[in-house]
Amino acid sequence: MKKAIILFSGGLDSTTCVAIAKEQGFIPYALSFRYGQKHEIELEQGKKIARAAGVVEHKILDLPLNAIGGSALTDTAIAVQDYAGDGNIPATYVPARNIIFLSFALSWGEVIGAHNIFIGANFIDYSGYPDCRPDFLRSFEQMAALGTKVGVEESKFTIHAPLLMLSKAEIVREGARLGVDYSQTLSCYRPDSDARACGTCDSCVLRKKGFAEANIADPTRYY
């Protein structure tokens, strides 16, 4: 059995990714980040979920993305808005976030010998973030083959994005089939201190739509 690192926020997508990696026979290692996100409470939910899912190790790294700012998720001067769906990249985009997160996965993967990395990026029901697109992920994989010791000396890193071309409804159905308990997952960008969701931010709207279209009861607690 091979080790896999799953980029893990404690939300709907990455929790589904953990279940998929396990079903595919990988030994799951979860990697989360405390990056100054206003919705840091997602990490508390994530800890419970990772424990219940039986991940071998759940590493939470501190990254100073709030020292860089430029996003509604990390910058107190920029508010998280309701879902617009106007085709523009929303203010919740965190500059280079997935590039940074994947880079740390490469680093940890080199050390523990995990050459498979899972990311819950989605290109269908998504917010238009450039770092969720198929071309980007393919390009990142090529770059990793050239820029790491693993790529040079051993097997290459493989970036798995099993949700990439699924709708949110299909993701929810896949998770339900795998027994994922979505009541613990937190997707909201502006949850309250009790980890309840707003219901109207980008992330909430896409998630709600997923449960509705999948005809599965939405277990999310809204405030």
Next chain:
Amino acid sequence: MKKAIILFSGGLDSTTCVAIAKEQGFIPYALSFRYGQKHEIELEQGKKIARAAGVVEHKILDLPLNAIGGSALTDTAIAVQDYAGDGNIPATYVPARNIIFLSFALSWGEVIGAHNIFIGANFIDYSGYPDCRPDFLRSFEQMAALGTKVGVEESKFTIHAPLLMLSKAEIVREGARLGVDYSQTLSCYRPDSDARACGTCDSCVLRKKGFAEANIADPTRYY
């Protein structure tokens, strides 16, 4: 005039890069990292150099690479060895370090509108690190064009590696021409608490060779 971010350690190469970026007409922003390196004292030297070089802003970010380990530079269980020059990737390789550093440069670059990034990577007198090779840097630039908002909406990021194909002697001569004061720069992987160099680690040996071959007096303080 355009802004440029220079990945800046306070060593010989990145200090030369600052001078080159300035000569090329860029407004210099320096980016350093406190990543658990044993030779963290390089940052104190770096602060003085950045101030003297007139960089507009010198940002130092904390990254938990020591929580990942796997390198003689960050892991107290792995010693920094003398230069071997046997063609193998040495234990001082930090897994995915340049990928991570460049990723943060993209992030900061998106926020401040700096789409030019300088890195002092060298492919001639170097330690065999995979993340210093031309193919990697080209590939990183392509990845950045696909995975960032800048790449999608505006101009692409350009990764400048002006030292890539220079010998250490040529780098030193170029720096001397540009008036770089190398007495302040610290390249050593195991300096003492007075920022003096060991003279025998990979980085010291390559640096020494550079001054010798350039016929320029080596101003490095050794212990």
